[in-house]
Amino acid sequence: MTISQVSFGSHEPVLDVKDLTVKYIGDTRSTTAVDRVSFSIGTGEVFGLAGESGCGKSTIANSIMRLLKDPAKIAGGSISFGGKDVLAMSPEELRRFRWQDVAMVFQSAMNSLNPVLTIGEQIVDIFTTHAGYPRRESLRRAGELLELVRIDPARLKSYPHQLSGGMRQRAVIAMAVALKPSLLILDEPTTALDVVVQQEIMAQIKELQRELGFSVLFITHDMSLMVELSHRMAVMYGGRIVETAKAQDVYATPRHPYTQALMGAFPPLTGPRVPLTGLPDGVKFRDIPDLSEAAPGHFVAPVGPDASAVDTALLEGAAR
Amino acid sequence: MSHSVLSSSRPDISTKIPALEIRGLAKSFPTGGLFSRESVRALHGVDLTIGRGEIVALVGESGSGKSTLARCVARLERPSSGEILIDGVDVLKRDRFQASRAFRSQLQMVFQDPFGSLNPAHRIEHFLQRSLAIHGKGGGSGEETQRRLEGLMTTVGLQADMLNSYPHELSGGQRQRVAIARALAVEPQVILADEPTSMLDVSVRIGVLNLMRKLRDEQGISMLYITHDLASARYLADRTAVMFAGELVEEGESLDLLANPAHPYTQLLVSAVPDPARAGSYDPVRRAELRQAVMASTKCEFEGDPNQACSAEAPVRHLVGDPEDRHWVRCHLYQPWAAAAGHALAGEPTQPSRPASNAQEEASA
Numbered sequence: 001m002t003i004s005q006v007s008f009g010s011h012e013p014v015l016d017v018k019d020l021t022v023k024y025i026g027d028t029r030s031t032t033a034v035d036r037v038s039f040s041i042g043t044g045e046v047f048g049l050a051g052e053s054g055c056g057k058s059t060i061a062n063s064i065m066r067l068l069k070d071p072a073k074i075a076g077g078s079i080s081f082g083g084k085d086v087l088a089m090s091p092e093e094l095r096r097f098r099w100q101d102v103a104m105v106f107q108s109a110m111n112s113l114n115p116v117l118t119i120g121e122q123i124v125d126i127f128t129t130h131a132g133y134p135r136r137e138s139l140r141r142a143g144e145l146l147e148l149v150r151i152d153p154a155r156l157k158s159y160p161h162q163l164s165g166g167m168r169q170r171a172v173i174a175m176a177v178a179l180k181p182s183l184l185i186l187d188e189p190t191t192a193l194d195v196v197v198q199q200e201i202m203a204q205i206k207e208l209q210r211e212l213g214f215s216v217l218f219i220t221h222d223m224s225l226m227v228e229l230s231h232r233m234a235v236m237y238g239g240r241i242v243e244t245a246k247a248q249d250v251y252a253t254p255r256h257p258y259t260q261a262l263m264g265a266f267p268p269l270t271g272p273r274v275p276l277t278g279l280p281d282g283v284k285f286r287d288i289p290d291l292s293e294a295a296p297g298h299f300v301a302p303v304g305p306d307a308s309a310v311d312t313a314l315l316e317g318a319a320r
Numbered sequence: 321m322s323h324s325v326l327s328s329s330r331p332d333i334s335t336k337i338p339a340l341e342i343r344g345l346a347k348s349f350p351t352g353g354l355f356s357r358e359s360v361r362a363l364h365g366v367d368l369t370i371g372r373g374e375i376v377a378l379v380g381e382s383g384s385g386k387s388t389l390a391r392c393v394a395r396l397e398r399p400s401s402g403e404i405l406i407d408g409v410d411v412l413k414r415d416r417f418q419a420s421r422a423f424r425s426q427l428q429m430v431f432q433d434p435f436g437s438l439n440p441a442h443r444i445e446h447f448l449q450r451s452l453a454i455h456g457k458g459g460g461s462g463e464e465t466q467r468r469l470e471g472l473m474t475t476v477g478l479q480a481d482m483l484n485s486y487p488h489e490l491s492g493g494q495r496q497r498v499a500i501a502r503a504l505a506v507e508p509q510v511i512l513a514d515e516p517t518s519m520l521d522v523s524v525r526i527g528v529l530n531l532m533r534k535l536r537d538e539q540g541i542s543m544l545y546i547t548h549d550l551a552s553a554r555y556l557a558d559r560t561a562v563m564f565a566g567e568l569v570e571e572g573e574s575l576d577l578l579a580n581p582a583h584p585y586t587q588l589l590v591s592a593v594p595d596p597a598r599a600g601s602y603d604p605v606r607r608a609e610l611r612q613a614v615m616a617s618t619k620c621e622f623e624g625d626p627n628q629a630c631s632a633e634a635p636v637r638h639l640v641g642d643p644e645d646r647h648w649v650r651c652h653l654y655q656p657w658a659a660a661a662g663h664a665l666a667g668e669p670t671q672p673s674r675p676a677s678n679a680q681e682e683a684s685a
């Protein structure tokens with residue numbers, strides 16, 4: 001079984017990323033932000049992507065959307081969506097692809113709305129431009145979308161700066177689901193939402209997703225939320241995937257030391273306060289090898305003999 | 321001191337003038353067009369005190385006024401009424417001139433949106449250098465400054481070569497750490513941190529929280545830590561305050577408050593913390609009950625207590641449990657103002673319903 005064959009739902013993946021490598025080429029600093037990354041997402045599947053800050057998650061999302069800008073170069077690999085080569089799409093094809101096939105909630109959602117247009121104008125614009133609905137119809141739908149994300153439709157008249165951080169995030173989520181794309185990319189969509197609103201909105205997305213059968217690429221640092229919502233997930237470190245399996249398996253038996261640190265490092269909600277440490281200084285994984293199958297459907301990057309002898313001892317300290 | 325291993329090193333905070341005292345803070349924003357009379361009430365009668373060297377977490381509903389509160393204290397927004405005392409001095413009465421530089425060396429804010437808060441035209445170095453200048457450490461030899469800058473980067477887990485980067489070259493979490501470093505470099509007396517760690521992976525986040533605690537322990541910096549992450553509030557903050565619809569509804573020692581939440585909204589919050597061990601346990605019926613209790617409570621636990629009279633008119637604060645925990649809850653009979661800031665719970669039906677709304681179904685027709 002190869003990694004790209006493992007997917008929830010249908011056997012035909014909606015999205016298939018193979019050996020993707022992305023570099024940022026600068027005068028002072030060049031980074032390989034994504035390094036030979038492969039994964040696929042099946043129809044109706046929620047796929048989670050976790051990993052350390054700066055490991056390349058948003059870069060992958062932007063690559064799929066074909067939104068990478070200049071110093072960024074796709075140095076290798078392929079991305080296919082519904083059998084089509086995304087990297088070869090014409091500008092015309094891309095326009096359709098972006099709103100109707102794939103929609104994304106950017107990590108910068110709070111800051112990505114147009115400041116001079118009201119929320120209502122921006123949502124209505126999606127409906128009139130991309131779906132061809134008349135204005136009045138679009139306005140009605142815009143109001144419904146805001147209700148879906150728990151915002152009073154009266155706020156259609158508000159400008160982005162008049163909304164709280166979380167309300168802006170919610171408005172952007174509403175816009176992303178407006179056209180019912182077949183793939184929804186959520187890059188840290190709920191950082192500014194309280195857990196009650198977060199739970200309700202994610203439950204709604206999940207419900208919609210079941211109903212309409214779209215797929216989701218879900219990026220978050222909230223491991224609990226990720227495990228709750230994703231069918232499968234991958235954990236990245238330094239541009240590489242270090243582990244991928246069913247989300248419940250990653251949660252129950254994390255195998256890579258970095259995954260173990262991630263799963264073990266959150267402060268508990270009960271019991272005494274116990275000091276925690278993050279990854280201890282000096283624990284760095286380099287030259288991460290390709291994944292190998294450690295258990296059925298559970299792929300892990302092997303950790304070298306030196307690394308495992310030194311690092312796992314340290315990491316156990318980190319995890320508790 | 322009773323519950324915690326960590327708080328034993330906490331400096332004695334009870335006897336001195338508080339670092340920050342907020343009294344009766346209120347703020348309304350006009351909405352709609354330029355000449356419209358409509359307004360949104362973002363804050364209403366908020367009283368909150370942060371002792372010297374104390375860390376207070378502010379949690380609550382999205383849109384409940386947390387950022388507005390911080391922005392008022394940082395003088396980025398003019399309150400409609402109320403007093404803000406820093407070190408016992410009402411900052412709203414101080415003149416503009418005094419307000420600027422001296423004020424910034426006294427109080428720093430970490431903004432909620434790391435993508436909007438760093439001017440894209442400058443390199444990272446610039447932001448940190450300016451902070452050092454405010455702190456009066458901008459001078460000195462180039463080498464010394466460079467060493468300080470690199471030290472700051474290391475403290476927040478960033479590589480020193482990123483000093484030359486522009487904000488757009490950094491990931492979300494990297495920007496958040498620059499924003500934190502920028503505030504720390506000033507070594508102010510008070511830091512207002514608005515969701516400073518929301519985009520960091522847990523392992524880096526713990527490092528940043530530990531750093532914040534260390535600054536408090538070693539330099540007595542006081543902090544308001546705004547977060548949606550209840551576990552980190554519990555981990556870092558001495559006390560936690562809960563905000564709902566522009567008002568505080570409960571406050572207390574963090575461990576005690578989260579173990580014994582007394583207000584229905586706090587209970588709702590605690591019940592909604594994601595937990596993979598009980599995945600799929602989202603219960604719309606229980607949710608509707610709590611929602612009902614938040615929006616239209618008909619009873620209060622303290623009804624009939626001769627020492628703590630209830631009131632539906634005034635926001636009475638009932639004392640919960642051991643007085644040492646300074647844990648209070650607003651009387652349940654007092655109702656949130658219906659028109660407050662259009663909060664998320666307000667628009668919802670109180671009847672249990674399927675999570676997916678019918679609106680969306682219609683929209684797909």
Ligand SMILES: Nc1ncnc2c1ncn2[C@@H]1O[C@H](COP(=O)(O)OP(=O)(O)OP(=O)(O)O)[C@@H](O)[C@H]1O
Pocket residue numbers: 024025026031033051052053054055056057058059060071107488489490491492493494519
């Ligand atoms: N325009 C750019 N120029 C140079 N380097 C960049 C640029 N954009 C991103 N990078 C670098 O590429 C790496 C990956 O960034 P990316 O935004 O994909 O991380 P991420 O996994 O989304 O992190 P986070 O969780 O913090 O958002 C980071 O080290 C970042 O500094």
Ligand SMILES: Nc1ncnc2c1ncn2[C@@H]1O[C@H](COP(=O)(O)OP(=O)(O)OP(=O)(O)O)[C@@H](O)[C@H]1O
Pocket residue numbers: 161162163164165166167192193194349350351360361362381382383384385386387388389432661662
């Ligand atoms: N400049 C403004 N003009 C009009 N209304 C505003 C303005 N700033 C904030 N508001 C309103 O005030 C209320 C409180 O907003 P605030 O940003 O303080 O919430 P918050 O608690 O920080 O929420 P979040 O957790 O989502 O960031 C919201 O209803 C918001 O729409």
Ligand SMILES: [Mg+2]
Pocket residue numbers: 057058059107187491492493
């Ligand atoms: Mg990112």
Ligand SMILES: [Mg+2]
Pocket residue numbers: 164165166386387388432514
């Ligand atoms: Mg806010």
